[in-house]
Amino acid sequence: MSDPNDRDRGGRRSRRRRGGPGSGVIRKEREYEEGAQAPTKPPIILAKPTNEQPGNQGNAGSAPRQSSPNSSLTRTTRHQEKPVVMLKSREERKSSISSHSKSGFNPPTVPSSDPTPSVNQPYSIQRTLPAHQGSNDVPGLNRLSGPQETSHAVKLVDESLQWCDGGMELLYDQTDFLVVGFLGLQGSGKSTIASLLAGNSPSDSQRKFVFAPQSREMRETCEHQTVGVDMCVTSQRVIVLDAQPLMSPSVLDYLIRHDKKYPAEYSTAENCIEMQSLQLVAFLMTVCHVMVVVQDWFTDIHLLRCLQTAEMLKPSTPASSHDSSTGQDDSADYYPHVVFVLNKANREDFNLQNFTTMQKTLENVFDNSRLRLAGSATLANGKSLPGLNDKTVDSDINLFLLPWMDSAKPETQDTILTFLPEYRGYPSFQTLISSLRDQICSISRDPLTHTSLSEKNWFHYAARTWDAVKKSQLMSEYNRLLP
Ligand code: GTP
Ligand code: MG
Structure with missing residues (x-):
């Protein structure tokens, strides 16, 4: 029978042979054994990390024997004094954000240039903290973590049309971003389409939408859902407003019924609502690369007139220091791309003749406009609907049609028809919304001002613009002309 101590020593020898002097696993095992039982022989240290033997660099093979059994303890204690950095695998992180991924929403991620993404622990912690607590409880967290991830929009302008600073936390100091603003009449589907552009999928429950759409009760009581301006930033750095x-x-009704005080400069509540609408449009025209005008029927001439008036009243682009010193005029004023979206479109709306008539109408109304109304995003590119292409459609006005979402389609009363395959005559909602998203995201990102803005600078610029719009002399004069 062999002595178990001999066997143990033999095993240790063979492990040493297998592992070699650099094997971290064996070193750890040995350290454990040394710490657990008093060694009969002093342990042989074959190699140590260079940072633990400052005086012995390049001399690992001839490292002196550690005669004291406390040496391993000393090493362990020193090891514990080091800051512990916990690394989380991508899989772990993925599971923590699975709720977003399932909904199709891509939460903002740290760009590759940022040195922090490998340390995911603080980033995950930040997500679990309530927004009002921020990350101030954990020292150094602000420096380590990226902007907060949100699955819901934050307020940029609140109910009483005051600027909110919360959105700043979502933004980076980089210049490659696109700002897309949504506007239109009540209940036309702005929040729904904005959410779908921001990454939600039509199959998501409406509760998961980034921008809350109207509930059924709201639809039935003809109330509005969105107040002020909401903002969300996607991982592709698209800022959606x-x-x-x-x-x-409904806003007017709210103002009158709740006896809200509107500024004395407006003679009536109706004028107040009209001026507020103009301020919103003028603001979006100044700070967005793309303005999406959503309608659910074609068309309301008051909406089109509102766009025209806002174009006239919008603040001019601030001149660069070079321009002001040379006395140049403001001919280089910024004008955004404008895309008209007809939501909840019928089969007839996709018909070539109706489509071209709608385009013609928009072309005539905005004949003298400097807004970029053509060549940016259109259904008539021949890809989604072969019948609508550049040979059949003369105009390239930015008009896009979206049918009813399949899930929200009104139930047909005719039960026999539900068993028959449906003839649609147009591509599916999913195909069209993807096409719209692709076209909008690939629109050229022209500079909003004469100097290049980072996301954070854009936020400051937007705050200043909102202030300028509200205090605009031109707006006040226009208000005085209202009946
Ligand atoms: P406000 O913010 O109140 O002005 O509304 P909104 O313009 O943001 O419209 P919202 O996205 O809230 O949509 C209004 C209602 O229409 C919601 O109940 C949506 O579910 C519904 N809706 C929007 N788009 C579609 C669509 O394409 N098909 C169907 N069936 N319903 C839609
Ligand atoms: Mg809305």
Whole structure:
């Protein structure tokens, strides 16, 4: 029978042979054994990390024997004094954000240039903290973590049309971003389409939408859902803005019924709502690369007139220091791309003749406009609907049609028809919304001002613009002309 101590020593020898002097696993095992039982022989240290033997660099093979059994303890204690950095695998992180991924929403991620993404622990912690607590409880967290991830929009302009600073936390100091603003009349589907552009999928429950759409009760009581301006930032650095409805009867009703005080400069509540609508449009025209005008029927001439007036009243682009010193005029004023979306479109709306008539109408109304109304995003590119292409459609006005979402389609009363395959005559909602998203995201990102803005600078610029719009002399004069 062999002595178990011999066997143990033999095993240790063979492990040493297998592992070699650099094997971390064996070193750990040995340290454990040394710490657990008093060694009969002093342990042989074959190699130590260079940072633990400052005086012995390049001399690992001839490291002196550690005669004291406390040496391993000393090493362990020193090891514990080091800061512990916990690394989380991507899989773990994925599971923590699975609720977003399932909903199709891509939460903002740290760009590759940022040195922090490998340390995911603080980033995950930050997500679990309530927004009002922020990350101040954990020292150094602000420096380590990226902007907060949100699955819901934050307020940019609140109910009483005051600027909110919360959105700043979502933004980076980088210049490659796109700002897309949504506006239109009440209940036309602005928040729904904005959410779908921000990454939600039509199959998601409406509760998961980034911008809350109207509930059924709201639809039935003809109330509006969105108040002020909401903002969300996608991981592709698209800043999506969703505005409250323009010239909304529900906003007016709220103002009158709740006896809200409107500024004395407005003679009537109706004028107040009209001026607020103009301020919102003028603001979006100044700070957005793309303005999406959502309608659910074609068309309301008051909406189109509101756009024209806002174009006239919008603040001019601030001149660069070079321009002001040379006395150049403001001919280089910024004008955004404008895309008209007809939501909840019928089969007839996709018909070539109706489509071209709608385009013609928009072309005539905005004949003298400097807004970029053509060549940016259109259904007539021949890809989604072969019948609508550049050979059949003369105009390239930015008009896009979206049918009813399949899930929200009104139930047909005719039961026999539900068993028959449906003839749609147009591509599916999913295909069209993807096409719209692709086209909008690939629109050229022209500079909003004469100097290049980072996301954070854009936020400051937007705050200044909102202030300028509200205090605009031109707006006040226009208000005085209202009946
Ligand atoms: P406000 O913010 O109140 O002005 O509304 P909104 O313009 O943001 O419209 P919202 O996205 O809230 O949509 C209004 C209602 O229409 C919601 O109940 C949506 O579910 C519904 N809706 C929007 N788009 C579609 C669509 O394409 N098909 C169907 N069936 N319903 C839609
Ligand atoms: Mg809305």
